[in-house]
Amino acid sequence: MQSAYYVKQIAKRFHLPSTPTLVSGVAGVSPILASWLRCEVPDHGTADPPPRVDAYTIQIALRAIDSLEIRLLGRLATSDPMPQGGIFLFNLESNPVKTFHSSFELVRFEVSQAAIDALCSASDEKPVTGLKRPPFGQKDPILFHMARALVPSFGRADEVDSLFFDQVALALHSHLISTYAGPCVDPRPLRSGLTCWQIRRTTEMIEANMATDLTIGEISRECCLSPKHFARAFRRTFGVPPYQWLQERRVDRAQQLLRMNEMSLSNIAEACGFTSQSHFTRVFTTIVGASPGAWRRYMSHRAHILLGPQQIRR
Structure with missing residues (x-):
């Protein structure tokens, strides 16, 4: 199913009129999200930074992005173009900020470390310390095909059965921990939260x-x-x-x-x-x-x- 709350928040962050979003509660502790981000404007501008939480965003380019800048904790991380099927993965605590200088079409997944831990525990899998970031723009055929297969569902997000996206979320989790499990190398700010x-x-x-x-x-x-x-x-x-x-x-x-x-x-x-x-x-x-x-x-x-x-x- 789609949640109006997440659609509104993500659309506001990326300055888009709509960002169809599928939501899965299969992890129990926090939702796993998939959003469809599209813009045909040549110089879209800078997206707002997300909340700094211990969660990961995985974004897959459905078509090539000619000009894109990504900053982590205020420092330029990449300004290289993104090929079709290229991905970027980082922890939201690194305060990722993206500036689009060309049109784009992405599928954006978001999954928290708590959700990763909960699903590992539920399936008796070895816990992972985090997700290591691959080089920006590296291609991942499995994620690309998964993202592209979701596009028809985004067009009718309100009609999608929860069981369907729960299965996608479980497949996403399995692929992430089998391919990217490892210490998170993204820069993370010193912070003073609750003990x-x-x-x-x-x-x-x-x-x-x-x-x-x-x-x-x-x-x-x-x-x-x-x-x-x-x-x-x-x-x-x-x-x-x-x-x-x-x-x-x-x-x-x-x-x-x-x-x-x-x-x-x-x-x-x-x-x-x-x-x-x-x-x-x-x-x-x-x-x-x-x-x-x-x-x-x-x-x-x-x-x-x-x-x-x-x-x-x-």
Whole structure:
């Protein structure tokens, strides 16, 4: 399925009117994304830098890019043209900034280190320390064919079944760890995020008090930090502000309750800490790309197709 939240964020970052994006939650911890980026303007300009998080972006050129500059932590990394089928792979903590001086068509994957670790653990594979970056523009036929095969799906992203892109995400993970596993060589900034115990305490508090009006002051006191220091450290750790992270967790909880198909939308809104059903609908639709009612009907329809009514009743 497509998420309006990610479509909006990625389109804004690349200054494009639309960036069809497929989203897979197969890793459980963070989504794996695939986006279609296209521009026919000869001098598109500079894309905004992404959030500095421990995640990787893998971009495949569906056609040659004549003029492109990439900077990592403010330093020029390459200004070479990109051949058709060429890729670039780097960690988002290196603050990659791209300037396009010619038209382009790319498929952009994004996968976090946490998702890589979770999928390795689930399949009893040896954990990897990261992904090593190949030379800019190096061709990868497998990724190129995978990216090109997704193009028809981007044209009807809202109709793509989650099971389909989950399989693509799993294939992407297998290829990445078999081909690029190794220490990440991208430059990474020194940063001061939350410590392990602060992360644990923060997530415990948010999970336990999701239905209440939790404040940054209350959480920061538990972490022995000032509210300003906590907010800055939280964003450096999770890549988003505390409020946005809380809203996403509330939507995750709401999806669990919607799958049970037993509670009304107003009761789910209250249980998940939304101020009203309209507030719940607005936030849910922004993040998921569909209203709570439409999403529930879609999941119920999928369950009937996959399991059959007899198994659902059991």
